[in-house]
Amino acid sequence: MAATATAPSVARPRSIRSRQTRRSLLMSIAEHSLLIVLVVCFLAPFVFILLTAMMTNHQALSSDLWPSPFVPSNFVKVFEEAPIASYALNSFTYASLATVGLLLSSIPAAYALAVLKWRGRGVVMVCVLVAMMLPEQVTIIPVYVLFSKLHLVGSVAPLIIPNWFGDAFSIFLLRQFFLTIPSEYGDAARVDGCGELRVLTSVYLRLAKPAIAAVALFSFFYCWNDFFGPLIYTSENPANWTLSIGLSQFRALHQVEWNLTMAATLLFMAPVMAVFFAAQKVFIEGVTLTGVKG
């Protein structure tokens, strides 16, 4: 009885294991080939955009995939065809001024919400969350009316100003990070006679550097890539077009010049990619922060 019971159970592990190794080998081959296919699909658009950007105009309209001859001068020609430098300056003005204002107004609010105890804090937190969740378009019309009454439509000011008055998403993100800082650090500073503002600047700002860096990068990228805002506020005045508007119009003005359009597209992507590779760690950690704490 016992022998018959043990015999198969001795034999089984080996056959299971060999079947399992074969299966896991097949699984691993399948997984890796799937990954390779996905990587190719993800990189291919960049490669084709780059190749097309270096074609002659004639070739870009054919079904050729490989440029011959290579025309890297397209990247220079783009600057002659459209005021790319001016677009870039407008984008940079928008992104940098908005980001500075966003940090100056959101950090104090996040600190008050995370560290200080006061009546009404819960209600305010709910307001921040609601403002964060709702689509930006639900408030766009009265805000537009407001800025048009102030005669600011046509400039980048309407894009920048709201950022100086706190951004819900940034406040939320920073608050979540401030909450992870042990209150003992702040208390120690208070015992030493620091006021709340000193505690914020000398304790919390220092400890929250990675989160602040992430928020700043997100804000900068959001503004740099923003299309809806600049479309509404600057389209009537080409002198204030940002890169996103300029590029979307570029194609309309240069109907069939796919090569130049792709070169301009790459020039638009380049700074973002460069910043990303320089600050990759901050970025990935920041993105992770939005999800895990959300």
Place this chain on the structure above:
Amino acid sequence: MSAAVAADTRARARTRAQWRRRRTVALLMAPWAIGFSVFFAYPLLASFYYSFTHYDLLSPPTWLGLANYEYLFKTDPQLWTAVKNTLWLIAVMVPAQVLFAMGVALLLSRARRGAGALRTIFYLPALAPIVAATLGFAYLFNPANGPVNTILSWFGIEGPLWLNGASTAKPTLVLLGLWSVGNLLIIFLAAVLDVPTTLLESAELDGAGAFRRFFHVTLPSISPVLLFAIVIGVIDALQYFTQAYVAAGVAQGGQAGESAKALGYPEGATLFYPIYLYEQAFGRFNMGYASAMTVVMLIVALALTGLILRNSRRWVYYQGETR
């Protein structure tokens, strides 16, 4: 008597300290409070008011009562196209993006070598400015001589019209959405890597196969992130604008000039709710009607997020929670 004086000064000091604290809070919250009132609370109320009026920005609003809403719900044929297209996004694009991001994250979490490089490759498209990514896609998929149809023709396949075809325009936008899914992917990857290995190992020892391990260990552990992804996805789908606007403009090509642009080219296939809202508000300057559209959008957004969050208790598992 001295004790009473001391208590008095102490009480006064306490009130003073309390005032100082309140002042600090007021100071810290002031910019946000102004911004919230001027750029959020007031616009919500004003939208509500405008929605009952005819308003073209040039002359002051004139009261219409419920006329805007009546037209919106009963007559406007384009509105229903826009609503249907946006619902399509919620039903198809959001699940596609969430499942794709989760799937790739699971694959990446098992990759032994080059995990960092792979993560960067999959994240890169999300970094590309939306306008740039959309232009790139419009070129890749252009039916005349785009690389995609060229490659398909090598295999004897006649490529579809992609962004120029009424039935393929939205699926092409989904492909663009999958390509730029990087943010979600990183969030899922972090969550998957956070799944306690002890749980996975003990499940494996108990004889659970890969699928059971996924459904009984991994999936419950990442369910909060899944919920987050769905909520964010739905909100993003409601305000889906840039990709559709740019893609339709490029695909339409030939007939240049803003006025000649057919709305939601081709054949209304890309007429999403925000595109129509933009057209009403900033193309035709029907601020009153557009406000009615934003009020409806607000109610739908609140209802959808509320619905998702309320039902989440049934399937979202938070670590440390017992049930």
